[in-house]
Amino acid sequence: MTRPARSFAIGTPGWVIVPAGIGLAFVVLPLVAMLVRIDWGHFGSLISSSAALDALSLSLRTSAASTLLCLFLGVPMATLLARARFPGQTAFRAVVLLPLVVPPVVSGIALLYTFGRRGLLGGTLDALGIEVAFTTVAVVLAQAFVSLPFLVLALEGSLRTLGGAHEVVAASLGASPTTTFRRITLPLALPGLLSGAVLAFARSLGEFGATITFAGSLQGTTTTMPIQIYLERLSDPDAAVALSLVLVVVAVAVIVVARPGRTVA
């Protein structure tokens, strides 16, 4: 396959190159600035302290758990939004999007007053012997809360683009709704599902505000990478930059492995 020469689709003005280029530099330049600032001589020792390794491992584990939780809750939500019609649907969608718009620290406060010891569900959880605050579960809840809209939005968009023609055929051949959903809808929507999951994972990895407000910070239990970076910045800026790079590399890896829109259905 030969690479096409530089060309513009009809109706695309050439001048977009300039602001687009500035936009690209806006994103890339800070990353370059960080790379320049890194103390490569001590990079290995900076990122392999026990606190750093604990934080990285905790971040990966909690982000994976919150992504699973988002899938478990988000797939049915996106399906309802894309494929059903019911009163209050617009309000439903607006509420789902809310965590995307409110500042994470507000999400943290809201979660605290829901799952906290004196929160709305605090008494019930306490009676069941479940403690949430200051545990890893709190980190996962905070991450899932802020990441859920990303998954629901991506999957809903994908389901809408697909339309329902294949499902109609499946149903006319006698497949039950559940079978149709499992064998037709989900496989077709897989690219959207995947990109939604990647977005949710990435958002979970970067979660800071809600976590610090709701879960606190204790090495190995609640101190995730962003919190560790923020803490290191005060005492050891070199370590903070090194850990930042690790997080960037993880993020890039996640995006490359499951690039959103790699396969367009």
Place this chain on the structure above:
Amino acid sequence: MIVRLRVIVLVVLALVLLASCGEPLTVGLHRPAVTLTVFAASSLRNAFTDIGADFERAHPGVSVRFSFAGSADLVEQINAGAPADVFASADEASMNTSRLPTAVDPRPFASNTLEIAVPAGNPAKIRTFADLAKPGLKLVICAVEVPCGAATQAVTKIAGVELRPVSREQAVGDVLGKVASGEADAGVVYVTDVQGSKGIVEGIDFPESKQVVNVYPITRLADSRHPVLADEFITSVRTGVGHEVLADAGFGAP
């Protein structure tokens, strides 16, 4: 439908962007002739806000604007070129000339000691510093990287107690917040934090705290564009009404 979804996404993204722009826009025609910018440790928020209002009344045409944050954060910002006239820190380490070369003449103006904060009613029945080591107690303290955490560590050594906190927070305000919400049974904060909470948390004094005193220095910065005014502000903090306001907030003499 897809187009609509896209519009929604764009609007949401725009809102996210807007929400993350912290700096309020200056609207209005009457801008004061001179703006004095004061960077101060978070624990000084209440006291300095009052002192600033007094200063503005005594100096017509002058507006004092504050940036309150952790001392280490503020030092970093000043060194990165943030335009500050005056800097008041919560510890002497941040004021060290090796860390802050533009500090002109740091002078102590107040002191602060640690206190145990418990939710109203003291449900865990804390009486002494040693009580903080009780098993099962939900204790929250500052991370050792920030001034209140360093002070907590020093007191812990003096008291000979080993603490097992459920969380090490990055700012004393986060410790206070977790005690105030009842999430934590106890926290170690400054006397002034308890005073400033207006009864939401109860303070428990302990004798070991007297041996670890945080001294607060204040200085004009070399890059100040209003050096005379900056010095006047520092004087107003260190004498008269300023001194009274600080004492009311629970600060000790330097």
